[in-house]
Amino acid sequence: MNLPGAQKGWSPDMLEFSLIAGILFGLFFALVGMGLNLVFGVMRIVNLAHGDFMMLGAFGAFWAYNLLGWNPLVTIPVQGLAFVLAGMALYYLLVPRLVALKDFEMISLVLFFGLSQTIEALAVLAFGNNPRSIFQPVFGQAPVHFLGRTFPVAWPVSAAVSLFFLILVYFYLYRTRAGYATRAVMASRDEASASGVNVDRISALTFGLGLLLASVAGMLSLFMLGSVSPDFGGNITITAFAVIVFGGLGDPVGTVLGGLLYGIGLMVMESYLSSWANILPYVLLLATLLVKPGGIMGKEVRHV
């Protein structure tokens, strides 16, 4: 992973830099995982195209900036609405058909894998094969000084945007009626349905919300990960999956914790063991699945 600005070599106060940068990146990774986890929570589907939707969000922000001169922060609500609608349409198109099939989880995995390949191919046809990035100082010129360290201004801005959306998800889930129903579906599809929750409508809405979060996280990837190309999806999907498994599948609060710990771990490794840092998501995923499948929160959300 290409992290702009990460410093290399040994120094005593680098730990402090790694920790602060880790928290900034952690909020971003929590957002990356959140959309995937919400979709998993209500539908028990691993959306293998999650990273590809992030890629589309990044390209949307890139073109809005280059063609219309929109600041990425302005793009978020417009593009977000489009993603919510696309997600709901996609849900009604695919999922009711899937649920009827035998071995539904495995088949949906393969289906979303096909969707991921399709999106990637269409993106190459539409945008070409080049990595894209947005001129970093779009959020302001001056680097940020904090606790004696210097950061690119895009990092705290991205972290703040991530935090804003994480809080929004929290309020949605815990303070609104639809969120209440969403958590009921997460706990048990059948019982929620028996209690009069419109499971299909809630699931479609959650799928849309998951795609909205993916589009925001994708836009932020332009700043946090340097650049985005059409084949960006595969690895970031695995990273997102590692974060949510680590935090506990189907547990939104765990995802925030998982994202923060992942971000800190990644930045510490970038500082001290940079050549091994890219192995982190894979090892984390394997270790969690094999040793503590319920995630660090330890709640057995699901028997794996």
Added chain:
Amino acid sequence: MFRKPLDLGLVVLIPVLFALAPLAYNNQLLLFNAMVFLALAQGINIIYGFTGYLPFGYVGFFGAGAYGASLTVMFLHLPAPVAVLLGGLTALALGLVLSPLLRLSGVYFAIASLAASEAVYYVIANPGLVNITKGPYGVSLDRVYSPEFSYLVMAVIVGLVTAVVVYLKRSHLGLSLKAVRDDPLSSETAGIDVKRQRMLAWSWSALFAGLTGAVFAWQISVFYPGTVFDPSISIFAIVFTLFGGAGTVLGPILGTVVLYGVYNLIGITEPQYFQLIYGVLIMVLVLFLPEGIVSLLKRGGANVL
């Protein structure tokens, strides 16, 4: 083992056809790669078709075999056929190390196996291990380079993997594996050793991917870690298997011949069009034809192996 003449016919005919094909068609590398994907598709078939475990990271075994064989040639200076065997055993060893993944249920297994292959790739490509694996700079096997001999060995491996799939299809083992796939709990109650049988299929599958990777390394002789751990190798093999029909002998053969043919027509010059075709194809298949194209033959009344 081979109860019908067709069984033995397939096992012998396919490698012989491939061995003779270069006399009629001069693009030997294309034929070689077709054999590579055929062997990989049958390897996926052994684990997915008979146990329901879909290894997205199957290429990890392919790469492990390629590197196992290459390091054997570079450090032990053994002849290439021995190196191929050791490459296969390297992948088998990796399969044993990764066997705890079989404890996971299907979806988690699929993604975890992908993570495992990426982890192996990053270890081998790590600049810190440059003295052992040559890190990201790749290896060269020019000392044993022999495109003709390696081509024939690949044909033999295709015959062997076909034989294993025919055996699974006909034997009690294959039948009980399918029982385990469809209903593990009842199978266990019926006295089938579920873990041992899954382990067997997993090991065969890993071994053949390793052997294939090893011969691939021998054939091309200069490669980088990214060449033999390319995730699209797994993807191709999985798509070929699903397209043809998993759990049959003919399915992966048909799938590879048809789709690899299409790939060579349009995929090399316009890879994104090919990716679009198979992406859409997968979605249409799982929704409308989950048993692959051989199920069309079955519907037509044919008795498909």
